[in-house]
Amino acid sequence: MKITLKSLKKNWKKYRVDFKSTVIDNKYIPHKPFLNQVHFLTHPSEELLYGGQAGGGKSDALLMSALQYVSEPDYSALILRKTYQDLSRPNAIMDRANKWLSPHDELHWNSNTKTWTFPSGATLSFGYLSHNNDLDQYQGAELQFVGFDELTQFPENQYTYLHSRLRKLEDSDVPIRMRAGTNPGGRGHEWVKDRFIKDEAPNPFIASSYLDNVFLDRDQYGHQLDKLDELTRLQLKYGDWNAVLKKGLLISRDRLNTALISYENTYKSWQPSFCTIGIDPASTGSDKFAMSCLVYFNNGKIVLVDLDATPSAFPEELLKNFIIRNAHWNPYVVNFEQEPGSDSTYALKHWQGVLKDLIRKYGIVVKKTQSSHSKYNRARPTANMIRNNRLYFDNRINSERLRDLFNQYVYVHPDKEIMNEYPSPDELDSLGYAFMEIQKVIRL
Ligand SMILES: Nc1ncnc2c1ncn2[C@@H]1O[C@H](COP(=O)(O)OP(=O)(O)OP(=O)(O)O)[C@@H](O)[C@H]1O
Ligand SMILES: [Mg+2]
Numbered sequence: 001m002k003i004t005l006k007s008l009k010k011n012w013k014k015y016r017v018d019f020k021s022t023v024i025d026n027k028y029i030p031h032k033p034f035l036n037q038v039h040f041l042t043h044p045s046e047e048l049l050y051g052g053q054a055g056g057g058k059s060d061a062l063l064m065s066a067l068q069y070v071s072e073p074d075y076s077a078l079i080l081r082k083t084y085q086d087l088s089r090p091n092a093i094m095d096r097a098n099k100w101l102s103p104h105d106e107l108h109w110n111s112n113t114k115t116w117t118f119p120s121g122a123t124l125s126f127g128y129l130s131h132n133n134d135l136d137q138y139q140g141a142e143l144q145f146v147g148f149d150e151l152t153q154f155p156e157n158q159y160t161y162l163h164s165r166l167r168k169l170e171d172s173d174v175p176i177r178m179r180a181g182t183n184p185g186g187r188g189h190e191w192v193k194d195r196f197i198k199d200e201a202p203n204p205f206i207a208s209s210y211l212d213n214v215f216l217d218r219d220q221y222g223h224q225l226d227k228l229d230e231l232t233r234l235q236l237k238y239g240d241w242n243a244v245l246k247k248g249l250l251i252s253r254d255r256l257n258t259a260l261i262s263y264e265n266t267y268k269s270w271q272p273s274f275c276t277i278g279i280d281p282a283s284t285g286s287d288k289f290a291m292s293c294l295v296y297f298n299n300g301k302i303v304l305v306d307l308d309a310t311p312s313a314f315p316e317e318l319l320k321n322f323i324i325r326n327a328h329w330n331p332y333v334v335n336f337e338q339e340p341g342s343d344s345t346y347a348l349k350h351w352q353g354v355l356k357d358l359i360r361k362y363g364i365v366v367k368k369t370q371s372s373h374s375k376y377n378r379a380r381p382t383a384n385m386i387r388n389n390r391l392y393f394d395n396r397i398n399s400e401r402l403r404d405l406f407n408q409y410v411y412v413h414p415d416k417e418i419m420n421e422y423p424s425p426d427e428l429d430s431l432g433y434a435f436m437e438i439q440k441v442i443r444l
Contacts, residue, residue, distance in 0.1 A: 001196070003204045008039045015042035022068040028107075028118075029064050030100055036212050037061040040179075041068065047163075047178040049151065049196040049205040052239025055221050056208025058181030059093045062147045063100070066124055069144065069174045075122035077145035078138075080162070082153040084128045087114075093149050094126045129158050142167040147179045152186035156195070157311065181208070184243065185235040187423045190404070197241050207239060248410035250376075250383040256406045259386045260395045261303070267392070271298040274441065275305075275329035277322070278434030279336045280426045281347065282313040289315050290426035293326045294434040302391045302438060305329060307401045309427050316354045323358050331364060335433045338368040369436060375425055376414040378432035381439070383409060401427060 008015070019042050023029055033041055040050050040061045050058045066077040079094075081087040087094050094114065101107050101116055108117045115125040129135065135158060146162045148154060159178075166176040182192060196205040210221050225237035234243035246253050261267060275295045282289040290309040296302050306326050310318055323331065334355070336348060348368050352359070355366055371378070385391035393402065408425035419425075 001199060001201045001204050002207060003039075003043070005035065005039060008035075008042065011042075018042070023064060026067060026071075028067050028070060028101060028104065031060055031064065033057075033061065033064060034212055034214060036206055036208065037064065040206050041065050043204065043206070044175065045204050046166075046176060047196075047203040048180075049192070049203065050179075050181045050208050051151075051192070051196065051205045051241075052183065052208035053210050054183055054225065054236040055210030055213055055216055056239075057213045057215070058208050059096065059149055062149055062179055062181045063093055063097055065177070065179050066145050066147050067100075070118045070122040070124065071120050072169070072172060072174050073121045074169055074172075075120070075145075075174055076141075076143050077122075077124045077147070078127060078141070078143050078162070079124070079147040079149060080127050080129055080154075081149050082128060083130050086150070086153075087126055087128050097124070097126070129154060132158070135161050138162060138165055141165045143176075144169060144174050145177050145179065147181075149181055150186070151180040151182040152184065152188040152192050153182075154188050156188065156191040183208075183236055184239060184241045185232065186421060189241075190423075193241050209239065210237075244407065245410045249413060250379060251386060251409050253406060253410055255386065256393075256409055259392050260402075261392045262395050267297065267301070267303055267394075270301065272296070272329060273298050274438075275326070275331040276434045276437035277326070277331045277334045278430045278432065278437070279319070279334060280429040280433065281336060282311065282426070283339055287424035288426040289313060289318075290430035291319060291322050292427070292430040292434045293322070293329065293331065294431070294438060295329050296438050296442065300390065302385065302435075304391070304393045304397070304431060304434075306394070307397050307405060307427055307431070309401060309404070309430075314350075319351075320355065320358060323355070323362070323364070327362055331362070333437050334364055334366045335437050336366070336368040337429060337433050338370045369433065374414060374416075375419065375429060376412050379409065379412050379425070379428050382431055382435050385435075405431070 023033065023041055034057065037057050040048065041064060050061055062079065066079055069075045086092060106119050113125060114127065115123050117123050143165050146166065148159065163178055166178065168176050195201055196203050210216055211218055225233060228236060231243055231245050234240040273296045275293065278292045280290045288309040288311055292304060293306040294302055295305050306322065308318065308322055336351065352366050358364060359366060382391055405427040408428035411422045412425050412428060413419055
């Protein structure tokens, strides 16, 4: 939900006093914020995002906001980046804090804990969250400020976990705040959009623009951004949250859209031959448990009749419901992906136990298949089938699931480094596992 400067103007009288004492008179903030940054520093919402174009002064504003209440005893602020490398890069946020704070002899820097301690006893710490395990170090933390720089690099569960660490100080007016800055794009693009950007999003965001940043050579910066590829340019130069890749290496978005069909108008009259279900289990904590139901028809066409996904690692009820609601297609096999090197015998036993009744009732086989190819190579056969007018998608499938699946078809890439920029293509993988079973029966 975008907030405009109107809200700042309307409430300025109320904000002015605090703003003067916590920012202007704050000797640890050497920069004078420009208007959008003032808005960011004064807005009273518990969660707030400064999001959009590159160079809009987001990291600067985040650091300023963390420093606002360092004169308060026991105030404790934390700023996070995704990796240690991101955190320690020259001129990134921790280095910037060092430039701002190291001239002050009364401050103490602990390089082990990456913490600045202020004369009041207040602290500002820096950290990274590469994996969910890194969350453990914040288990007992009680914070009044958490700042995420480049929020779309994080999964939502890490954000909500840190949110749960916010505590109000006793007998103090210091507000508790979650603050973040980010450009569009990256693994967390969709959840950040849902949480802050959409009109119906529950939390506000302030649009970042490099054109507001009078401290940049804006013409030259604009020319630099013009050199980027189209998608990145739309995201970084124009802060476009709706920009999507139109064409990937495997297939274009337009081609995928032409494979959407309606049950009533198209395949109601086709004769189903057999049905398979493919599962991509959630293994790393940030990926999803995804399931695809594919039906092969006697005319040689295949339809993805159902698709679902959840962040939960053991969604027993969801999987049972998925099988039951597709039981009229007579699925005969549920094929789980087994990551190479992982011992999923236990996991498979678990699922065979969970599905015991359904196995008996419908005569389904529950099995696992080792993933032998890369995600990109697993997506190839289904992309070929779409191009050859053999594979279709039921247009009644949940639109968010379809959106994710189509995005995955477009961004899936053989280069692992590039894939790290995107969420794991779980829906696409589950479709690949359902399709493998079809290939075993019919030579395609
Ligand atoms: N109020 C300010 N006063 C002085 N310099 C500023 C101010 N705001 C930002 N800058 C400077 O402008 C440059 C860009 O700002 P910043 O890095 O905060 O932008 P950003 O939106 O985080 O950019 P990116 O999208 O690249 O992460 C930096 O050198 C920063 O120090
Ligand atoms: Mg930044």
